[in-house]
Amino acid sequence: MRYRRTPTLDPxxxxxxxxxxxxxxLSHLSVDDLLDELLIRVREILDTxxxxxxxxxxxxxxxxxxxAKGIEEEVERxxxxxxxxxxxxxxxxxxxxxxxxxxxxKTVLNPIxxxxxxxxxxxxxxxxxxxxxxxxxxxxxxRRRFTKDEIELLQLVGDRxxxxxxxxxSDRSRVVIEAFQRTFLPDVLxxxxxxxxxxxxxxAATAVGVGGDWFDTFVRPEGDIVLAIGDVAGHxxxxxxxxxxxxNALRAHALMGGTALDIVVRADEFHRHFGEGxxxxxxxxxLARDLSTFxxxxxxHPPPLVIGRDGAAFASNGHANPPLGLPQAPSFVExxxxxxxxxxxxxxxxxxxxxxxxxxxVGLERLRxxxxxxxxxxxxxxxxxxxxxxxxxxxxxxxxxxxxxLQRDATPATQLEFAVDARARSLLMIRxxxxxxxxxxxxxxxxxxxxxxxxxxxxxxxVEHAYGPAGGTITITATHDGDxxxxxxxxxxxxxxxxxxxxxxxxxxxxxxxxxxLVDTSATGTVVVLRREAVA
Amino acid sequence: MPMAEVRYExxxxxxVAIITGEVDxxxxxxxxxxxAASVTPxxxxxxxxxxxLSFIDSAGLHAMIELGTVxxxxxxxxLLCLPPKSTIRRAIEIIGLPHAVSVYADxxxxxxxxxxxxxxxxxxxxxxxxxx
Numbered sequence: 189m190r191y192r193r194t195p196t197l198d199p200x201x202x203x204x205x206x207x208x209x210x211x212x213x214l215s216h217l218s219v220d221d222l223l224d225e226l227l228i229r230v231r232e233i234l235d236t237x238x239x240x241x242x243x244x245x246x247x248x249x250x251x252x253x254x255x256a257k258g259i260e261e262e263v264e265r266x267x268x269x270x271x272x273x274x275x276x277x278x279x280x281x282x283x284x285x286x287x288x289x290x291x292x293x294k295t296v297l298n299p300i301x302x303x304x305x306x307x308x309x310x311x312x313x314x315x316x317x318x319x320x321x322x323x324x325x326x327x328x329x330x331r332r333r334f335t336k337d338e339i340e341l342l343q344l345v346g347d348r349x350x351x352x353x354x355x356x357x358s359d360r361s362r363v364v365i366e367a368f369q370r371t372f373l374p375d376v377l378x379x380x381x382x383x384x385x386x387x388x389x390x391x392a393a394t395a396v397g398v399g400g401d402w403f404d405t406f407v408r409p410e411g412d413i414v415l416a417i418g419d420v421a422g423h424x425x426x427x428x429x430x431x432x433x434x435x436n437a438l439r440a441h442a443l444m445g446g447t448a449l450d451i452v453v454r455a456d457e458f459h460r461h462f463g464e465g466x467x468x469x470x471x472x473x474x475l476a477r478d479l480s481t482f483x484x485x486x487x488x489h490p491p492p493l494v495i496g497r498d499g500a501a502f503a504s505n506g507h508a509n510p511p512l513g514l515p516q517a518p519s520f521v522e523x524x525x526x527x528x529x530x531x532x533x534x535x536x537x538x539x540x541x542x543x544x545x546x547x548x549x550v551g552l553e554r555l556r557x558x559x560x561x562x563x564x565x566x567x568x569x570x571x572x573x574x575x576x577x578x579x580x581x582x583x584x585x586x587x588x589x590x591x592x593x594l595q596r597d598a599t600p601a602t603q604l605e606f607a608v609d610a611r612a613r614s615l616l617m618i619r620x621x622x623x624x625x626x627x628x629x630x631x632x633x634x635x636x637x638x639x640x641x642x643x644x645x646x647x648x649x650x651v652e653h654a655y656g657p658a659g660g661t662i663t664i665t666a667t668h669d670g671d672x673x674x675x676x677x678x679x680x681x682x683x684x685x686x687x688x689x690x691x692x693x694x695x696x697x698x699x700x701x702x703x704x705x706l707v708d709t710s711a712t713g714t715v716v717v718l719r720r721e722a723v724a
Numbered sequence: 725m726p727m728a729e730v731r732y733e734x735x736x737x738x739x740v741a742i743i744t745g746e747v748d749x750x751x752x753x754x755x756x757x758x759x760a761a762s763v764t765p766x767x768x769x770x771x772x773x774x775x776x777l778s779f780i781d782s783a784g785l786h787a788m789i790e791l792g793t794v795x796x797x798x799x800x801x802x803l804l805c806l807p808p809k810s811t812i813r814r815a816i817e818i819i820g821l822p823h824a825v826s827v828y829a830d831x832x833x834x835x836x837x838x839x840x841x842x843x844x845x846x847x848x849x850x851x852x853x854x855x856x
Contacts, residue, residue, distance in 0.1 A: 409727070612750035619746075619779065637811040644781055648749050693782035693819050700818030 219356045223255035230345055231257050234338060236326040238306060241314070242269065242276050243322035243353070246424060251276050251323055259327070261300050273297055275309055276323045283320060285312045285343055287334045291327075301327065310334040312343045314350035321350045378407045379617075381604045381625035382597050383479055386568035388576065390589040392539070400427040401537045401588035402435050406442075411477040411620050414442045414451070417535045417592055418470030418489065430466055434459070438472070448472045449522040452485040452512075456520070459513035468512045471535060475527070477620075478627070479596050482525040482533055487512050490541065490552070493534040493559055494525050500560040502552065503533075530598035532563050532571075539587035540579060555579055568593045600628035604666040610651050610659055610679065618647050618664060622675075629668050632724040638701040639673055639720050645694040646677040646716040654681025654714065673722045680713035728755050728777070730762075737768040738838050740831060744776045747784035756787040760794065769801040769838045773831055780812055785819055792825035801841065803827075803834040 227239040238258030242251035245268075253267040272281040274297025279286045288295050289308045296302070296309070304327075311325030324346050334342075377385045387403060403417040416438055420430045434455070441454040451472045459468055471492070473484035484492060484503075488511030491504035509520045525533060541551030562574045572593055580589070604625045608614035619640050626636035643664065650662045665676040698705045704719040728745035741759045763770055772788065774780065792802035804827045806813040816827060828834040 612748070615748055615750065615781075616746070634809075634811065638814070641779075641781065641811060641815060644748070644779075648781060648783065651749070693786060697782050697815055697818055701814070 219353065220255065222352060222356070224257075226345075226349060227255055227257040230324070230326060230342070233345075234310075234326055234342065236310075237329045238304065238327040239325070240327075241322055241324045241349075242267075244271070244280065244320050251280055254322070259300055259304050259306075261304075262298065265300070267298055267300065269297055275301075276311060276325060279311045279313050279323045279325070280320060283313045283315060285310070285339050287311075287339060289331060289333050305329050308332040308334070310339060310342060312339070312346040314346050314353065316350040316354035319354075321353050324349060373402065374404055374406065378405055378413050379606055379621065380407070380413065380479070381621050382600060382628050383413075383475070384568045384595045384597070386572050386593045386595075388572045388589075388591045390539075390576065390591075392588050400431060401539065401590040402431045403535070403590045403592050404435055404438065405592065406439070407617075408442065408445070410445065413475040415473040415475065415484075415535060415592060415594065416442075416470060417537060417590055418468065419537045419588075419590075421467035430463075430468070433462075434468060434470070437462075438470075442472075447522060448474045448483050448485045449520060452487055452509075452520050453517070456487065456512045456514075456517060460515070460517070463513045465513070470512065473533075473535070475594065478624070479527055482527050482594075483522055484525070485509065485520050485522045487520065490536065490538055492525065493536070493556060495532040495534065495559055495563040496528060497530060500556050500563070502556065527596050529596055532568075532593060532595040534559060534563075534575075535592040535594075537588065537590045539589035540576075540591065542587065563593075563595075568595045571595075600625070600668075602668045605664065607661045607663040610655050610662045610681070612648075612651055614662065615644055615647055615651065618662070619644055622664070622666060625666060626673070629673075629722070631673065631722045635720065635722055635724060639675065639718070642698045642701045642705075642718050642720075643675050643677060645697050646675075646718065649694050649716075650677065650679045650681065650714075653683050654679040656682075668722070671721050671723055673720050675718045677716040677718070678713060683709065683714060727751070730755065730758055732762055735835060737766060738771060738835065739763055739767050739769070740771045740773060742773040742776060744778075746779040747777065747787075748779065748781045749783035752781075752784040752787040755784070756791050760791055763795070763800065765798070767800060768842060769803060770795060771803045771805060771831060771834045771838070773805040774812060775805055775807055775810070775830065777812065780815075782815075782819065785816060789822060789825055792822065796824035801826075801838065803837060805829070805831050805834050 223241050227241065231239040238256065240256035240259055240262055241254050243254045245252050249271045251269040251271065253262040256262045269277045271277050275286065275288060275295060277297065287310045291301060291306050291309055293302070301309070306327040306329060308331055309325055309327045311323055314321040314324055324342070326342065373389055377387065385405060387405070389401065389403070400420045400422060401418070405413065405415045407413050418431070418434060420427050420434065437458050438451065438455055441451045441458070444454070455470065455472070469488035471484055471486040471489040473482055473492070475482050487509050491502040494501055494503045503523060503525045507521045510518050527533070541548065541555050543551060558578045559575060562578060563571050572591055576591070604621065606621060608617055622640050622643055623636065626639060647662050647664070654660060660679060660681050663678040665678070667674045698718060702718045702720045704717070706717040708715045708717070728743055728747045728751055731742050733740040733742070739762055741762065743755065747755050759770065759772065788802070788804065795802045802825045804825060806816065806827055806829070808829055813827070821827065826837070828837060
């Protein structure tokens with residue numbers, strides 16, 4: 189047997205060559221181009237016949253051949269090596285270099301390596317900040333004992349490659365997961381007079397952290413508001429897709445009606461039947477239509493933080509429900525928060541309170557005391573920004589953070605303004621919003637129902653006549669001024685056949701129910717102004 | 725979605741339809757058709773009890789008027805029940821109802837009216853001319 193000696197490289201030259209591998213000239217390259225370029229250089233520096241990189245497929249815990257020189261077939265055939273099996277699998281499992289100077293079927297799993305006549309192999313793990321990214325190995329067609337220096341050199345290159353790969357791969361998978369996850373977050377927040385809702389989703393700093401957190405909020409046909417926030421264990425695409433599954437199931441469960449408890453019991457049953465044992469925590473809350481109470485069930489989720497006039501406190505009587513999907517259905521307990529005027533409720537995921545080096549209690553207290561200082565008269569959106577800045581105070585967290593803040597106005601707004609699609613289905617929402625606002629202002633019920641009827645008629649006319657099939661919007665501006673309620677119903681349509689469908693009754697009703705009715709049509713649209721004294 | 729429910733009771737040859745929920749332009753036609761489908765050619769009258777209805781708009785009222793007109797052509801009466809001080813009653817007063825539809829405070833009054841007119845229209849009984 190002839191052992192080939194590696195050409196002797198002086199230490200300076202070696203270092204220079206390693207530098208070249210990671211130099212900035214490579215930084216603009218794509219993953220594949222980077223690996224190609226790199227393997228050529230590695231083969232040259234160590235004078236080997238082959239060089240290959242396998243990347244870790246986290247989901248399947250397998251190594252997948254991604255780039256190779258001298259054994260290109262490995263990539264073409266999409267070779268997959270389970271972590272722990274064979275030569276590359278052993279490197280991945282042990283996270284340490286492995287050198288084999290006599291390759292045979294006992295030491296190597298991949299048949300391509302024999303077919304190519306490879307006699308000796310050296311491989312190193314690709315580790316970025318301690319996380320395994322993949323494995324890089326080199327091979328020779330002649331027997332060779334790799335020296336300690338050579339092993340160190342390959343590991344040095346491997347470390348740099350791992351970091352470069354990590355940035356590239358994580359940027360890409362991160363974009364995909366984030367985009368995927370964002371499609372599951374609500375893009376329209378519920379609108380109800382007297383209530384303001386703000387939400388925020390902060391993806392984790394690294395791609396491996398992204399994926400598990402979600403929230404959802406919507407108004408049910410009954411007029412109450414469902415709020416959900418949750419966290420599924422794990423990260424990356426599997427966690428993001430499980431999150432999507434839970435969220436959609438929950439919407440269906442919530443639409444069946446019932447209390448927060450009913451919804452959680454259904455979600456628990458769903459996860460026990462369809463889940464695969466993943467840890468899922470969530471909190472479901474239902475805010476009553478009149479905004480007076482917020483009833484919630486937390487299934488293993490941190491408690492809501494309630495901020496009122498007397499300060500901030502976690503809403504929990506000490507009972508802790510387990511997460512979803514345990515083999516035996518637990519008896520969940522529902523809790524209630526009284527929503528006085530000016531009360532805020534913060535829902536969040538544990539990314540907000542967890543820091544590696546401290547206990548959960550410290551994180552909870554930091555959130556509580558910060559919220560007490562921050563949550564004040566500013567808009568919920570500004571409040572969330574402020575809160576995040578102060579609570580996180582440093583680099584982006586390693587874990588996702590999701591936040592929802594609902595705030596009940598301290599005093600009834602003297603003005604209510606909102607816009608809806610000019611569709612028949614929007615009329616119910618207009619009536620609901622206006623009714624709630626008039627209730628807040630303590631306008632006598634009989635007067636309120638007449639105002640609502642008149643505004644409905646004006647809005648129904650917009651739905652029927654203002655726009656073509658392409659549609660448009662109705663903007664409602666209601667103002668409480670002294671004893672008067674004034675409501676403007678605006679559109680930007682061209683109005684066709686107004687007299688045809690109205691049968692004259694809409695306008696007749698408005699005139700009969702209100703003190704003043706003014707219709708102002710211009711080139712840019714129509715405004716109907718309705719005025720009514722708000723006393724019985 | 726605004727949803728209205730209609731439940732039915734019968735008293736002799738009279739259909740009593742009790743509407744609950746809300747009726748607006750999005751469901752007025754279907755509510756009218758549903759009630760119309762519950763009436764047989766043998767029925768004398770239809771009483772629509774709207775006292776539990778929480779909202780109806782002009783399109784909904786128009787649908788009731790249309791139903792009344794169709795029933796009148798078949799010599800069937802349409803009677804609406806609404807408490808005197810309700811907003812819906814007020815709306816009806818503003819819009820005005822055709823001859824084919826009449827309004828009563830409750831089902832008792834409406835049933836009395838149906839019986840009275842049945843007596844009036846009975847061929848052997850005293851004719852309407854006597855009351856005129």
